[in-house]
Amino acid sequence: MxxxxxxxxxxxxxxxxxxxxxxxxxxxxxxxxxxxxxxxxxxxxxxxxxxxxxxxxxxxxxxxxxxxxxNLVGNYVVRMWEKLLQRIPVVSSLYGSVKQVSDTLFSSSGNAFRKAVLLPYPHADAWTIGFLTGVPGGDVRNHLVGDFVSVYVPTTPNPTSGFFLMLERSKVIELDMSVDAALKYIVSMGVVAPEHLPVKSPAASEIN
The missing domain is CATH 4.10.280 (MYOD Basic-Helix-Loop-Helix Domain, subunit B)
Known part of the structure; x- marks a missing residue:
């Protein structure tokens, strides 16, 4: 039964x-x-x-x-509309922030969420999967000594919430795994594992 x-x-x-x-x-x-x-x-x-x-x-x-x-006319109308929104105090900051995020995520020239990585989290002896979102900017960059990257770590099984981390590039391992495969792995809580790749020999790694 x-x-x-x-x-x-x-x-x-x-x-x-x-x-x-x-x-x-x-x-x-x-x-x-x-x-x-x-x-x-x-x-x-x-x-x-x-x-x-x-x-x-x-x-x-x-x-x-x-x-x-x-087209030319439509692009001009959009620019005029955005200039109008930028003159409205509260709307300008909200629209500008949302547009910047959407441009980064959906633009074909952007690099956000195009690489899955392995990183130590929440402590040095545990590992999880995250996604590269760029590099630290603004005044944050002035206070970080070394080469750092920005990483988004999604929660399981809901990847729409998560944590934003800034880590040394040397502590982040880029994975030979598509973003879709990584998301499936995260959402399934590790049940749906990505396709296993053959382990590279040390000699092959040195050649590459």
């Missing part, structure tokens, strides 16, 4: 969690329908809501926005 129950859990729990996450994401993106006039919303037109319709609308808005801003 116990064996069958556990087998059922192994089949149903991943499906339930996947369905819950998809429902949460789709439900959030469906909120974009609220920007439409009330008479154009599905409940008014058909008498019931259509799940996923707002998701399609959100994707179209993002695509069209990217398409328009890639």
């Amino acid at each position: 116990r064996k069958y129950f556990i087998t059922g859990l192994l089949v149903l729990v991943p499906l339930a969690i996947t369905a819950w996450v998809l429902n949460l994401v789709i439900g959030t993106m469906d909120q974009s329908l609220l920007i439409l006039p009330k008479q154009w919303q599905p409940r008014e037109l058909f008498g019931f809501d259509i799940p996923g319709l707002g998701t399609i609308l959100t994707v179209l808005i993002v695509f069209v926005t990217g398409l328009l801003t890639n």
Whole structure:
């Protein structure tokens, strides 16, 4: 009896969690329908809501926005809009910070979250996986002696929260592992291990 129950859990729990996450994401993106006039919303037109319709609308808005801003006129409008926002006291600091983070994360030329690393945490005898986010800047750099890097250490099983650390580069080991594989490893609490790579011999390491 116990064996069958556990087998059922192994089949149903991943499906339930996947369905819950998809429902949460789709439900959030469906909120974009609220920007439409009330008479154009599905409940008014058909008498019931259509799940996923707002998701399609959100994707179209993002695509069209990217398409328009890639031309000269659209780029000019975006710059004017950003200058307007920068003149509003509270909005300017909030928008500027969020834009800087999003540019760093999503820009194809950025280096943030493009390398998984192994580092000692929370003490010297324990190790965990993190992601390189850059190097320390501002006045922080003046107080750190040596070559330091910035690392984000996600928590398990929720990688959206974590810790920001600044470590000596010599204490951080770059992994031959994709960011996706590292995230799966972290979220699964080490259960879903990445593909094992053959160990390099000392001679091969010296040659490379």
